Amino acid sequence: MKAWIFPGQGSQYVNMAASFDRPAERDLIRRSGELLNVDMEAILSGKDNLLDQTQWTQPALLLLSTLYSGRVSETLKVFPDLVLGHSLGEYSALVLAGALSFEETLIAVHKRGSFMQEAVPQGEGLMAAVLGMERSALVDILEEIRKASSPSAGFIGAANFNSPGQIVIAGTRSLVEDSFETLRKAGARKIVPLSVSVPSHTPLMDGAAKKMEEVLDRMTWKAPRCPVISNQTATASSDPSELKIRLVEQIRKPVLWEDCVREAIRLGATSFLEVGPGSVLTGLGKKIAKEAEWLSSDRPGSL
Structure with a gap:
């Protein structure tokens, strides 16, 4: 087929x-x-x-x-x-x-x-590729970040489950950027901010x-x-x-x-x-x- x-x-x-x-x-x-x-x-x-x-x-x-x-x-x-x-x-x-x-x-x-x-206003959104993390672990961390953030802080979540070890996250720029250190400590091998200001699929x-x-x-x-x-x-x-x-x-x-x-x-x-x-x-x-x-x-x- x-x-x-x-x-x-x-x-x-x-x-x-x-x-x-x-x-x-x-x-x-x-x-x-x-x-x-x-x-x-x-x-x-x-x-x-x-x-x-x-x-x-x-x-x-x-x-x-x-x-x-x-x-x-x-x-x-x-x-x-x-x-x-x-x-x-x-x-x-x-x-x-x-x-x-x-x-x-x-x-x-x-x-x-x-x-x-x-x-979303220009510059207020961000997408980033997270490499080297297990899917379930990443989803759990993003859920914890959302729970710890005030509703006015915006949103962060997984946007693309592309392949094993490659997941794109997206959301409000400040939340996404603030998540990088947490994700690195949790095992992310590399995080690549994408040149896309539209937080698609969120x-x-x-x-x-x-x-x-x-x-x-x-x-x-x-x-x-x-x-x-x-x-x-x-x-x-x-x-x-x-x-x-x-x-x-x-x-x-x-x-x-x-x-x-x-x-x-x-x-x-x-x-x-x-x-x-x-x-x-x-x-x-x-x-x-x-x-x-x-x-x-x-x-x-x-x-």
């Missing part, structure tokens, strides 16, 4: 669309810019650092994953048995599966990025989730061609109404990526192909399940 996986924020890089030079591909890039009333070529080229601004990062990554999907489908002449995506990548998975149209989703993820940025995104629910309700949903494993539950579904609810919850709840990969394997997946820029998920996957085959569409010769 083959699974295709789609990357989220952090996988973007300047000029990541340079190899997509066919007329139909250039047309899709042009149409994407028209839909968003923006110069998409300028964003992809890194002008004014727009590619790293959440409201533009998200549609740019959806566009790239869609371009890669076209190339991969043409090369392999197969359709996956399962699809899953990391955070924003779940939208790319739903587009590939036919549950959502590219055009509607492009506009939706642009709004998603804006809603998320607006939910209750601080409640406002963004409510706005996104309205957007998703107005979109046209269809049954996907294959099951989609959702970040929020780490279970597969082909029910459009269920998939929509999970997308809403995904913004304010942790990404259970390690669990998603293990569920795909439990369902029979033996081969995973990362469809999109970079190979972040390929690297994580090898830490989760070495026995599976891991391929990246962004690596020359991988296919």
